[in-house]
Amino acid sequence: MTEKTVSGAEWSVLRIVWTLGSCTTREVIDTLQNESDWKDSTIKTLLKRLCDKEFLTTTKQGRQFTYQAVVNEQTAMNQTAVTMFSHFCAMKQGQTLIELIEQEKLSRSDLQKIEKLAHVRAMTAPEQVDCNCLPDGTCD
Amino acid sequence: MTEKTVSGAEWSVLRIVWTLGSCTTREVIDTLQNESDWKDSTIKTLLKRLCDKEFLTTTKQGRQFTYQAVVNEQTAMNQTAVTMFSHFCAMKQGQTLIELIEQEKLSRSDLQKIEKLAHVRAMTAPEQVDCNCLPDGTCD
DNA sequence: TAGTATAGTTTACATTTGTAAACTATACAA
């Protein structure tokens, strides 16, 4: 039951499928070649691997495939992000979030949600979060 | 000038070095074996690779190495996070941040900083952020 | 119907990563 992961190149392909919705190999290739110089074969390989890993399913019409994403894009993004954070020192995660909020382009409504959420969570938040980098102890 | 990357296993080793500060191979091995079942050789290999990639430098005393991290932990975390976000649909990044703020254990003071920052940024934020998944267009 | 342009499949191959055994050199103990 090894958790399948999406590689970097595969992620690019998935984004196209998520965005186009149900689409053919040809559509994926044409769209991707607009922003990369991957050969047709390369993209076909990536699509195949995503099917093998069950991130995509297909429907056939004649000899052609139509792909559908199995996972929802937002869900995949969130999971990827949470997983990445799980490899970070707990004590320093807040600062990384701050950096992201500073760096990323965000809509007013998302920022307002964030503001509200942070406000609410702050009311029951611990004074500090300990470093979990060592079995025992604290860093810094 | 290919950007060197830190693999998952290497990240675990780096965390130890960041936390212990200047430390010997033996200290890294003992610490890591407390939480994993990697063999000595495995850890030595990872340390070597991190030196090759110049994420660590060494000082020698006698035949022994002492390692120092070249990059700052917080900086590395932030960069990793920003890079990851750059592979995400711009329109949906806000929601991922919200998810992280919901999921992660955060200190009151970090949450307060986030609240304040979001408030300030909201004042000049765009009404919406467009999807950048396709060369041209919008998803959803 | 024969030919050709495609869609999909197979094979390929270098690099990175996870994982570690085997080997070499040396500091220190007896």
Next chain:
DNA sequence: TTGTATAGTTTACAAATGTAAACTATACTA
């Protein structure tokens, strides 16, 4: 001085990843 426990180096090897050529099957054209 010699042996032994370690520190470090070399070699190994499978799986994952990036990248793609070569091949096969088939739908449609002429």
